[in-house]
Structures are given as structure tokens and as C-alpha cells.
Amino acid sequence: MDLDVRRLRVLHEVALRGGVTAAAAALHVTPSAVSQQLGQLAREAGYPLVERSGRGVVLTTAGQVLAAHAERILGAVEQAVTGLAVAHRQVAGTVRVGAFPSAAGALVVPAAARAMAANRGLDVRVVEAEDEQSRLDLRSATLDIVVLQEYDHVPGTTIAELDRHPIATDPMHLITPVGWGRDSGRLADLADVPWVASAAHTPCGRSTLRACHLAGFEPDIRHRAIDFALTLDMVAAGLGAALVPGMALRNVPPGVRVRPLAKPVTGRRIFAVTRPRGAGPTHPAIAAVLAELAGTDPDPDQTSRRDPVELLSVDR
Template sequence: MELDARRLRVLHTVAVRGGVTAAADTLCVSPSAVSQQLSLLEREAGCDLVERVGRGVALTPAGRALASAAEEVLHALDRAEAALAAARKGIGGTVRVSAFPSAARALVAPAVARTLRRHPDLDVRVGEGEDGQGLADLRLAAVDVVIAQEYDHVPVDFPTGLVRHALIRDPLHLCVPASGPLAGASSLEDLRDARWMAAAPGTPCGDSTRQACHDAGFSPDVRHSVMDFALALDLVAEGLGVALIPGLGLRDLPEGVVTAPTAHARTIYALTREPGVGPVRPAVAAFLGELLGRQPSAARGSAGRARAENEA
């Protein structure tokens, strides 16, 4: 039995993404192409790897076992590519980065610019994405670095096989209208009867707001579902509600908004695949060096503490 590594990647992608259509989107091919590759892999394996469930497919026990083994094979290939890259002269190639918007603006964009000035043969590509999508892409080797967040009061169970590099600690701030009955509010308890705006449940920022209010003894009356921090601040400025926003989201604070610090914060990480016994690709290491080396001045001290905690 000889298994094709490219087809193993297809099976692994189906396992991580949870279906043929989602896997096809990740691999930039048609669903029929994914199904064809799975059929060929089943012939090579000599057993059924997927079974139809409703309108979709699920992995059989043999499929799940092979997908788990495929991840180890793909990591080995990743390490082999890193070893070859380390043996070449100079630093080149492509580094693919996924980041959520506020970190992309404040942390990633300046780091990319510094990296390209220092290593002009590098090609660093940035894609905007939420944490869950980015982490799945990282496991699939569709990206090389993911910028993700973890709120102190909403712990995250990060997937195994990934390395976290702590970047900064980003405190959360109450944002209230500068005039009106809520203008003097300085604590969550002062805002239990206020109208709130927050991202949807299941998102890091949305869960953070709801958990912080729950810890303060109330459930927030979320009137506006807002992902974009700039939009949330504009709504606050118009007196339409209050919000809990991280410091990186306050770069363009509009008139009419007053902020107050809270005891809550998030840690922002750069995540990479675990290198195992092989070296990290020089291109990825070069970008990480710039990303870890310089942070916004307001967060620089806390960034050092976060890195120390990560390395301890």
C-alpha cells in the first residue's frame, strides 16, 4: 500500500474543516475534486474512509485514524521544508499571516513593513480573519502565523501542536457617552441598566463582554450586534449605548466618548506550528523577530511581562 501525501492532505483538511465543501474552499478546488481525491485515497488504503451522513459526509473509524496519522506526516513534511529553507543562503519565500482587525492594524502591518525592509526577498501576505478560522488554517498549513487573542476571564483551549508567542497585554476599557445620564459611569456595576453593544455570542470579543458583565452580577442588555470597534465607538458617541473595548480598538476615539479602565485584559499571541525536531523556517522566524521585537509604546511594558510568562 502506497499512500499519496497530497491525498492525505485532502483527507486531513476534510477532518479539520468538517466536510467536503469547507475543505474544497480551503484547498481552492471544487467539492467534486475533493470527493475524487478521497475516492482515490480509499482505493490506495483498501477501505472506506468516509461515509455519507445526510447531505454531507463523515469520516469512518479508519478515516479518522488515517487523518490523525496524516497530520503527523504533514508536520514531518513541514519540518523537512524548514530544514531545506534553513540550508539555503539568504531569507526568502512566502510567509502567510492571519490576524483579526485591531491586531492587524496595530501590530502586524508595522511588523510586515519592517520585515520587508530588512529582507526584500521575502513575500509576507496578510489575511484578515477571526481566531477560529485562522487556527484551523494554521493546522492545515494554509497560513504560517496566526494572531489570536485570549481574554483573562474567557480562557481559550488552543489546539495542540501549536506554539504561542505572547505579544502584548491589551487592557479593556469601558466606553460611555460623554454626555447624558451615563457620562459619569466608571465601573461595570454602574452600567447594569444600560443598553449595550457587543459582538455576537461565540466570538472572543462578544463572549468577553457578556462574561465581564456576568462577573459583575448582571446580564447585559445587548441592543446592537457589532463586530467593528470603530462602529461601536460611533454608536457610543451618538448615545445609543455603551461598550467594552480593548485598548487597540481605541486608536481612533471619536469625540463624544469617554473611556474608563477596567480590571480585565486580553493577551494577544502569535501562533505557529510546533517545529518538532526540525528548525523553524527562516522566513517565519524573521517575521516573528520583527513582530516580537517592537510593540506599541503604550503596551511595551506589559508585552515584556507576557513574553516572560510564556517562556517560563
């Protein structure tokens, strides 16, 4: 039995995305092309791999078994490519990095520029991506590095199959309209004012609410904004106070007073995740980008540096 690795990648994508149409979009091909590849793979395997379910398809038992092996096979192929690059000390190729907006601008773009300036054969591509979608893209190898965030006071879901690389901490700052004249930096001094916060379901929104509770009051949240630029504009217009992470304060409009919290009660940690490397090294090109993100020297042989993975599921 000969199984084509490229067709195994298609099956893996269907299993990961939950259907032919979503897999086709991720692979940048038509749904009919995906169906044809699945049909050919089924003939190679000797078993049907998908079956109709409503308007879509689901994996058969054989399809589920083969999809599980496909992920491991694709991982082994990637490790083989990495081994060759390490043996030749080659920092070259394309590295695709996904990140949420504030980190993309403040961290990823400068790191990408530095990495490419230091390694002429390296091509770093930056993609603004939502956290949940970016993790799927990482598993499918559409992305190679994903930058994520953890907010204080926000519980999340542990994901054990990804490698974690700490990057930075990002403390929250208190922002108020200049005309208010309340510059103490103490949350408790703003218990009686209107507030601007992120959407209630987001980590930033939940973290803001929890920080105010810890300061002893229920905030009067009158305005909601996911985009930090909009939050700053609302505060500049005098609509309320807000808590904003430092990376979102690169372009503060006139009329906004920025103060570090007098007692730091909340913040976020920024970290990158990559596909698991097991006991092997990180690809030199990926290691070079990670090093620039973390401000350290790249070291492709990082077998002893793997951190325990404690990923929090976050939305932006």
C-alpha cells in the same frame, strides 16, 4: 504501497473540514476533483477511505487511520523544508497570517510591512479571519500564523497541539460621550447609565459584563455591536458607555471621551499560534514575521523557547 503526499493532503483536509465540499473550498478545487483524489488514494492504499452518509461522506476506519498518519507525514515534510531553509539561512517565501480585525490593523499590517522591508525575498499575506476558522486554516497549512486573543474573566478551551508566541497586552479603556462629563475612569460611577457592549456570546461582551459585576453593578446594556467602529459611533451619538481595548482606538470619532480604567479590572492578551515544530526550529520566514509581531530579534533556532500552550477558544 506508494502513497502520494498530495493526495494525503486532500484526505487530511477532508478529515479536518468534515466533508468533501468544505475540503474542496479550502483547497480551491471542485468537489469532484477531491473525490477523484480520494478514489486514487484508496486504490493506492488498498482500502476504501470514505463512505456515504446522508448527503455527504464520512471516513471509514481505514480512512481515519490514514488521515491521522497523513497529518504527521505532512508535518514531517514541513519540518524537512524548514531544516533546509535554516541550513541556508534563507528568510524567503510566502507567510500567510490570519488575525481578528483590531489586531490585523494595529499589529499585523505594520509587522508585515517591516518584515518584507527587511527581507526582500519574503512575501507576507494578511487575512482577516474569525478565530475558529483561522485555527482550522492553520492546521491545514492554509495559514502559517494565526493571531488570537484572551480576555480576562473569560474561560476557554485548552488546545495543546499548537505552539504559542506571546505578542502584547491590550488593556481595556472606558469610553463615554463627551457631554456626559463623567471622566473619573471608575466603572462604579457609571452604574446608572446605558451601556454598549459586544454580543453576549463574545469574549469582549462577557468580559465587559464581568468587569461591571466586579465593580458592583449590573450594566444596563441597551445596544450590541461586534464591530468596535460601530461601538465608537454609538458612544459618540450619546447612546451609552462602553469598554473597548486599546487597539480598537486608533480612529476615535469626535464626541467620544477615552479614559484608562482607574483600576484596571480587565484587558486582553494578544498572541500568535503556529503549527507545532516539536524539537526543531521555526522556519526562518515565519520566525521573521513573529519577531516583528513581538518586537524582538528573529532567532530561527528557538527550540528552548516553546511556551506551555494554554489556548483559549475565543469568538469575534
